[in-house]
Amino acid sequence: MKVKFEIKKHVLNNGLKIFLVPMKREIVSFYLVYKVGSRNEIEGKRGVSHLLEHMMFKGTFKLKPEEFSRIIQKMGGDSNAFTTEDFTLYYETVPSDAIYKVIEMEADRMENIRFNEFESEKKVVIEERRERMENSPYGRFWENFSLISYSVHPYRYPIIGFERDLLNIKKSDLVRWYNTYYTTNNAFIVMSGGLDERKVIKHIEKTFGKIKKKRKKVFENFFEPEQKGERKMVLKEKGMLKILGISFQIVPFNHPDFLPLSIFSSIMGGTESSRFNKILVLEKNLSNVVTTFCEEKLDNGLFIFYSIINRDSNFDDVIEVFWKEIEKIKEEGIKQSELNKVKNMFSSEFLYRLQSTKGLAHMVSHFELHGVLDKLFTYLDEIEKLKASDVVSVCKKYIKKERANYLMLC
Amino acid sequence: MLKKIEKALLPNGIKIYYLKNKELPIVSFAIGIETGSYLDPKDKEGLFYLTSSLIDKGSDNLSSFEIREFFDNVGAKFNIVVSKNLLCIEVLCKEEFFEKVFDFLFDILISPSFKEEEIIKEKERVISEILQEEEDPESLISKRFYEVLYKGTPLSHPLEGYVKSLESIKRDDIVSFYKEKILRREMYVAGTGSIDFGKFFKKIEDKLSKLKGLKEDFPKFEIRDKPEKIILVLKRKVNQVFLKLGHFSLHRKDKDYPKLILSNYILGGGAFASRLFNRIRNEMGYVYSVYSKFFPLEPFKGPLIYSFQTGIENFKPALELLIKEIKRFKLKGPFKKEIEEAKGFFKGTIPRETETYPQITNMLLSALKYKLEPLFMWSTLSEIMKLKKKEFSEFTQKFYDYENLCGAVIVPENYNALILKEFFPEHKIVEKL
Numbered sequence: 001m002k003v004k005f006e007i008k009k010h011v012l013n014n015g016l017k018i019f020l021v022p023m024k025r026e027i028v029s030f031y032l033v034y035k036v037g038s039r040n041e042i043e044g045k046r047g048v049s050h051l052l053e054h055m056m057f058k059g060t061f062k063l064k065p066e067e068f069s070r071i072i073q074k075m076g077g078d079s080n081a082f083t084t085e086d087f088t089l090y091y092e093t094v095p096s097d098a099i100y101k102v103i104e105m106e107a108d109r110m111e112n113i114r115f116n117e118f119e120s121e122k123k124v125v126i127e128e129r130r131e132r133m134e135n136s137p138y139g140r141f142w143e144n145f146s147l148i149s150y151s152v153h154p155y156r157y158p159i160i161g162f163e164r165d166l167l168n169i170k171k172s173d174l175v176r177w178y179n180t181y182y183t184t185n186n187a188f189i190v191m192s193g194g195l196d197e198r199k200v201i202k203h204i205e206k207t208f209g210k211i212k213k214k215r216k217k218v219f220e221n222f223f224e225p226e227q228k229g230e231r232k233m234v235l236k237e238k239g240m241l242k243i244l245g246i247s248f249q250i251v252p253f254n255h256p257d258f259l260p261l262s263i264f265s266s267i268m269g270g271t272e273s274s275r276f277n278k279i280l281v282l283e284k285n286l287s288n289v290v291t292t293f294c295e296e297k298l299d300n301g302l303f304i305f306y307s308i309i310n311r312d313s314n315f316d317d318v319i320e321v322f323w324k325e326i327e328k329i330k331e332e333g334i335k336q337s338e339l340n341k342v343k344n345m346f347s348s349e350f351l352y353r354l355q356s357t358k359g360l361a362h363m364v365s366h367f368e369l370h371g372v373l374d375k376l377f378t379y380l381d382e383i384e385k386l387k388a389s390d391v392v393s394v395c396k397k398y399i400k401k402e403r404a405n406y407l408m409l410c
Numbered sequence: 411m412l413k414k415i416e417k418a419l420l421p422n423g424i425k426i427y428y429l430k431n432k433e434l435p436i437v438s439f440a441i442g443i444e445t446g447s448y449l450d451p452k453d454k455e456g457l458f459y460l461t462s463s464l465i466d467k468g469s470d471n472l473s474s475f476e477i478r479e480f481f482d483n484v485g486a487k488f489n490i491v492v493s494k495n496l497l498c499i500e501v502l503c504k505e506e507f508f509e510k511v512f513d514f515l516f517d518i519l520i521s522p523s524f525k526e527e528e529i530i531k532e533k534e535r536v537i538s539e540i541l542q543e544e545e546d547p548e549s550l551i552s553k554r555f556y557e558v559l560y561k562g563t564p565l566s567h568p569l570e571g572y573v574k575s576l577e578s579i580k581r582d583d584i585v586s587f588y589k590e591k592i593l594r595r596e597m598y599v600a601g602t603g604s605i606d607f608g609k610f611f612k613k614i615e616d617k618l619s620k621l622k623g624l625k626e627d628f629p630k631f632e633i634r635d636k637p638e639k640i641i642l643v644l645k646r647k648v649n650q651v652f653l654k655l656g657h658f659s660l661h662r663k664d665k666d667y668p669k670l671i672l673s674n675y676i677l678g679g680g681a682f683a684s685r686l687f688n689r690i691r692n693e694m695g696y697v698y699s700v701y702s703k704f705f706p707l708e709p710f711k712g713p714l715i716y717s718f719q720t721g722i723e724n725f726k727p728a729l730e731l732l733i734k735e736i737k738r739f740k741l742k743g744p745f746k747k748e749i750e751e752a753k754g755f756f757k758g759t760i761p762r763e764t765e766t767y768p769q770i771t772n773m774l775l776s777a778l779k780y781k782l783e784p785l786f787m788w789s790t791l792s793e794i795m796k797l798k799k800k801e802f803s804e805f806t807q808k809f810y811d812y813e814n815l816c817g818a819v820i821v822p823e824n825y826n827a828l829i830l831k832e833f834f835p836e837h838k839i840v841e842k843l
Contacts, residue, residue, distance in 0.1 A: 117692070135649065138546070348503075
């Protein structure tokens with residue numbers, strides 16, 4: 001399948017990169033990615049990236065608190081933002097003629113935010129933490145799962161931070177974070193949809209182009225010692241919900257082993273007819289839900305096995321099936337039909353993503369963030385070239401008992 | 411492009427809406443069936459949900475695994491979506507596989523095997539799901555809210571039913587429900603894709619014409635004009651209060667529906683632009699999420715829901731503010747400026763909500779479900795654009811009924827729920843495990 005879209009790249013003098021993806025649409029999606037997330041944070045101030053993301057909606061010298069979103073909505077668009085371990089993304093989808101206002105407002109808040117309503121917004125984030133992490137069994141599971149999956153790497157901490165961190169963060173911490181990371185040379189823009197390229201670039205030069213480049217003082221000293229033995233945690237909640245997670249540290253998204261690992265995870269638990277679904281859900285009835293996936297990260301992400309297991313099932317039985325299947329792969333390999341099925345699914349998924357301006361902007365941002373934008377055009381060819389032996393080899397390399405982390409919530 | 415909607419009607423009454431879109435070589439389609447959990451017999455609540463979830467768990471010729479494998483092999487997305495008032499089978503696939511996928515889907519639909527072993531497994535799965543959802547306050551409160559709002563009607567029980575009712579369901583119940591309450595109900599098909607309408611139609615006609623005796627047959631039951639004044643209180647191990655209050659909404663074809671769309675956006679549906687969000691979250695910092703929402707539930711009256719979660723210390727002032735805002739909105743209606751800003755938002759929704767193939771299919775399916783013209787989004791928009799401030803005063807007075815709210819609240823175990831009496835002196839405050 002040939003990929004039918006083009007990406008036009010522009011770089012401003014201040015280092016800001018812009019990627020334009022023209023599409024026949026009446027709307028444009030605007031993605032502004034700052035290369036900072038919870039991975040850059042330090043002890044006692046966890047959650048500062050996410051809190052800053054909230055503060056970005058609290059006004060500038062020109063705009064009142066929340067006026068940014070109101071203007072976008074008034075123009076017929078939608079907007080939001082989210083923070084991950086690796087980056088913070090602000091995005092808008094608006095009618096094509098409204099894109100110029102979006103560009104002006106995003107450039108404005110790249111250097112002019114006022115940190116208004118800091119204390120009340122901190123309360124909002126504390127409520128968000130309670131709602132998503134503390135009062136949801138799934139939130140509690142994921143928070144603890146990260147904690148046992150890494151020993152020292154900042155990926156082990158929640159993006160939203162702990163309540164103690166949030167109470168500890170001062171306005172001056174946010175100002176420092178903003179001045180350090182929200183710079184033209186630590187960000188990039190992706191725009192996809194119906195756009196007048198020349199006019200858009202001219203407008204970006206007029207707005208973002210005026211922002212002075214800052215010296216990069218980025219904290220990127222990440223370290224995770226090699227795991228020498230398995231780690232286990234049991235979270236006793238005395239309820240009916242039983243969740244099992246098994247994780248293994250793998251490689252960054254841009255590593256050559258990542259693609260075969262993704263294929264491997266799809267074969268094991270990424271589809272309705274995957275091996276784990278067949279055995280655990282359909283045949284043995286041990287689990288209600290099972291899935292496996294690879295986290296797409298800048299540093300070593302995780303291969304994750306996640307299963308909501310039946311109330312009468314034992315964790316040990318599911319773990320036994322897990323290792324039995326892994327050993328089977330290591331000894332017998334995978335079938336060509338399994339590989340073909342997953343390849344077909346990857347290519348369909350890729351095609352489905354081309355439907356929307358957001359889908360395309362998302363893919364382009366993702367590949368650019370990981371420094372492999374050129375691979376977006378060869379992605380399907382690379383998948384096609386993968387052999388069954390490549391998949392087996394990454395399984396042998398990364399899925400080992402001494403590298404496993406288990407979390408059991410029951 | 412969107413103007414060229416093709417329409418067709420099969421002799422058995424199945425309506426078809428289709429839009430050809432050659433941008434990508436893919437086809438999206440959905441089969442809607444006029445059924446729902448409101449058809450569950452008393453004491454067998456969950457029968458519709460259980461039956462629907464067994465459709466793809468094996469047919470006369472195929473095992474559950476073979477069915478899943480087929481869709482994965484062709485890279486198709488296949489979902490059976492159920493709600494209180496609809497069963498919808500959604501598919502997204504590459505153009506080259508459309509015919510194969512439709513044939514396959516039809517075979518599953520006409521001959522699900524409902525094997526005893528699959529039924530036992532599925533029942534166990536649903537029971538686990540019910541018990542597990544009890545531990546998630548967000549899922550729990552939604553279910554309890556509907557129980558209160560639709561009290562005494564077949565719309566009150568959760569889709570999944572109850573542990574006891576599921577245990578009483580036998581294979582015969584499932585087989586006869588499927589035959590009578592799913593396969594013989596009114597159906598419609600919506601689609602968008604790169605193939606010609608002729609090809610799409612031929613395939614549907616070839617297969618779905620075989621279905622006979624389809625009828626629209628809604629059970630008759632009364633839904634009160636106003637909900638009963640009850641607030642259900644559930645005590646759980648939480649450190650926030652979860653609240654859902656509401657009353658009935660309007661039918662989709664009600665002439666005031668555009669007013670409801672616009673006014674709800676201003677009150678609580680318009681996220682960052684809404685009054686509730688600005689007052690309760692932005693100005694006071696009491697909550698992370700707060701909103702009002704509504705949706706049609708044809709042929710019945712749908713709900714209007716107010717929802718927030720907040721820390722114990724903020725519950726009283728947040729609730730006070732919520733009621734104050736609803737009251738103010740009811741009495742004075744929206745401001746002119748708010749109406750104009752909301753109109754700006756709605757102008758932009760159509761290109762955003764008709765961008766992907768499944769989005770267009772959904773729009774056409776809604777048109778069929780609510781018996782609206784295929785391009786109803788445009789006509790609703792044009793009605794919204796014509797609305798003036800003076801038209802809202804009567805509407806908001808009549809519709810936003812803060813005195814007759816009902817709902818459910820989850821509070822921490824040691825919380826004194828009688829605080830609710832201060833806000834709802836005439837309501838029954840019912841504490842339940």
